[in-house]
Amino acid sequence: MGVAALVEPQVIKISSKRQITIPAKFYESGSFKEYALATWTDDGLLIQPLDVDDEDVTVDILRYLIEQGCEGEELIARYREMKRKIVPIKAKLDEAERDIAEGRVGSAREMQERLREKYGLYG
Structure with a gap:
């Protein structure tokens, strides 16, 4: 997960319009741009950077939608x-490989142990 997984948790406020602000250190370490992908998981809300400028994905999406019979305004809307909703897999894999090469990651077991120690978790 890179450096972002090692940043201290931070309490953030939810506005009356249900909006949140991503703290600067998370925004920068996560390489966020204009969009983010929010996914509900068993552990809560996961917010990930979302790159919508990947042209290879664009062609794949259009091919799929045309195969589904979409055209005109429906094609554009869909x-x-x-x-x-597209997550840039290649960029994430490249980032993970850099993290491994530069020693910023350890095994899942090591991470579990650090979290247990830090937060007093057992299990």
Whole structure:
């Protein structure tokens, strides 16, 4: 997960309009840009950077939608909807490889032990 997984948790406020602000240190270490992907998991809300400028993905999405029979305005609308949900896998793999090469990651077991020690978790 890189450096971002090692940043101290931080309490953030939710506005009356249900909006949150991503703290600067998380924003920078996570390489966020204009979009983020929010996913509900068993552990809570996961927010990930989302790159919507990957042209290879664009072609794949359009091919898929055309195969599904979409055209005209429906094609455009469904494309925009799907494009927002794409997570740039290649960039994430490249980042993970850099983290490994530069020694910023350890085994899952090591991470579990650090978290147990730090937060008094047992299990």
